[in-house]
Amino acid sequence: MAKTATKSAKKPAAKAAPKAAAKTAAKVTAKAAPKVTAKAAPKAKAKPAKKPSIKLSMLRPSVNNMTVRVFARAAGLDPAETDAWGHTRSPEFLARNPAHLTPMIEDKALPRGVLWESCAIMQYLANKHGLEKFYPKAPAKRAMIDSAMFYLIGTLYPYVARATYPALGFPQYAGEVGHSDAHPDKKSEAQKAAMAAIAEPLEVFHSFFRNGKPFIGGNNPSIADIRLGATLEFLAVVDYALPKWAKEYMAALEKKLGKAYAEPAGDVRGYIAHVKSQAKA
Known part of the structure; x- marks a missing residue:
């Protein structure tokens, strides 16, 4: 019985020793080991979106x-x-x-x-392309942009075309006096009548669509502003006396858009200059 008790007493101690040693070793290792901070993986640099080409x-x-x-x-x-x-x-x-x-x-x-x-x-x-800067999605704001463009192509542009196309050498639409065999005096009268009619819709853009804002689109040009600015470029061929606000508006539009406006406008202005020089020759 004594031997059995002795064995029984020794066995637990023998088993406990390795466990205690393991715990002690683990604590020492944990203290000695330097803390490793997990670093976030470097973010991949986003590739610049390729500009869509048209x-x-x-x-x-x-x-x-x-x-x-x-x-x-x-x-x-x-x-x-x-x-x-x-x-x-x-x-x-x-x-x-x-x-x-x-x-x-x-x-x-x-x-x-x-x-x-x-x-x-x-x-x-x-x-x-989601270009809300030029064409807002909000229904009310978009409606005003659409209204300005439709008013331009339905009312203002026909007057501009009748006033400028004869001088530019562009063919006029069928039925227009400028396109007919009417006497030159009749053609001249029709052209002058069209020029006189421009003032009214032009003022509508100033007082109604802009309404004290720099542009129809507010502080930034909209697609309606681009359409209006381009249309007014043709009036130079007949030396139309633009009101002061219109001159300032066109200058502000070109300044805001920079080369995007100036380069295409240069082609139109160059052609107008050529036409006027030919008329003087």
Whole structure:
């Protein structure tokens, strides 16, 4: 019995020793070991988003074309431009665009692959790329931009076209006096009447659409401002006396948009200068 008791007493002690030693060793190791702080993995640098490129067929002397050229640059869309001068009636162009109009963009996402009309192009691109700065999503603000553009193309631009197209050498629309065989005096009267009519819608843009703001879009130009600014460029060919606010407005628009406005405007201004020099020669 004594031997058994002795064995029983020794066994627990023998087993307990390694456990105690292990705990002690663990404590010592924990104290001695330097603390390791988990460092966050370095964030991968985001690659700059590749600017979407659009294929744009355009005519350099045209303010309708200038509109989209300015917008595409200002929006950073990196347009790939093709000068369509002399090609809009070609079978290849007509197969894609039976209206033979410019500006025209090509985009596979479109139902027919192409889109013309400057305002529609700007609206589409602004929607596609989320360019709220130029075309707000808020229904009320967007409605005012749309109203300004539709008023321009439906009321102001026809007057501008009738006043300037004869001087620019552009073909006028069928039925226009300037396009007919009417006596030159009749054509001159029609042109002067159109010039006189410009003042009223122009004032509407100033007093109603801008309403004390720098631009129709507020503090920043909208697509309606780009369309209006480009349209007013044509009036230089007939030496139209723009009101002071309109001159300041155009200067502010160009300053705000910088090269995006100045480069396409330079093509229009260059053509106007050429036309006026030819008239004096």
